[in-house]
Amino acid sequence: MLRVHIPAQNGNKEILRYPTTKKLYMVDKEKILETLKEVYDPEIPVLNIVEMGIVRDVLFEGKKLVVKITPTYSGCPAMKTIEEEILNILHDDDFDEVAVEKIYAPPWTSDWLTGEAKHKLKQHGIAPPEKNSGIDSSRDYAVKPVLCPFCNSRNTSITSFFGSTACKSLHYCFDCTQPFEHFKCI
Numbered sequence: 001m002l003r004v005h006i007p008a009q010n011g012n013k014e015i016l017r018y019p020t021t022k023k024l025y026m027v028d029k030e031k032i033l034e035t036l037k038e039v040y041d042p043e044i045p046v047l048n049i050v051e052m053g054i055v056r057d058v059l060f061e062g063k064k065l066v067v068k069i070t071p072t073y074s075g076c077p078a079m080k081t082i083e084e085e086i087l088n089i090l091h092d093d094d095f096d097e098v099a100v101e102k103i104y105a106p107p108w109t110s111d112w113l114t115g116e117a118k119h120k121l122k123q124h125g126i127a128p129p130e131k132n133s134g135i136d137s138s139r140d141y142a143v144k145p146v147l148c149p150f151c152n153s154r155n156t157s158i159t160s161f162f163g164s165t166a167c168k169s170l171h172y173c174f175d176c177t178q179p180f181e182h183f184k185c186i
């Protein structure tokens with residue numbers, strides 16, 4: 001069963017028109033986005049692709065459901081997995097024709113992470129990116145060390161530009177003596 005089709009009576013919601021050969025379905029865009037929240041970034045398993053800002057839009061082109069995504073880091077091997085999972089999860093929702101389209105401009109920025117996403121990162125001991133993107137250099141870390149996700153101290157230092165994945169760097173907190181990862185600002 002198509003679990004996302006709904007009567008077209010929702011005042012403010014964005015309704016997508018989904019024509020099949022037999023009838024025209026009205027599909028609530030929010031519900032498709034809810035489904036996509038079940039897809040996680042394998043490199044940051046605590047965050048789903050919607051709160052990461054990877055999903056830019058969903059729309060129908062005729063019968064085809066098109067999901068527009070912006071890769072986080074070019075060449076990020078996770079994108080292939082994410083793409084396959086999007087196709088699988090939407091096929092499970094009975095959308096026969098699904099396509100994933102990549103959008104490279106504007107490029108993804110850590111500014112697109114939702115507040116909830118940053119909160120989750122911190123809860124998992126990963127320092128979230130701070131407001132302004134594009135300040136990711138050694139000099140900047142020296143001027144403004146990353147806030148420790150465990151004790152909120154800035155008495156920290158970078159130990160490696162690459163953590164378990166290329167999108168994270170490794171840091172050490174002198175106050176609580178814990179190493180931690182930082183989701184880089186880009």
Ligand SMILES: [Zn+2]
Pocket residue numbers: 148149150151152153173174175176177178
């Ligand atoms: Zn600390």
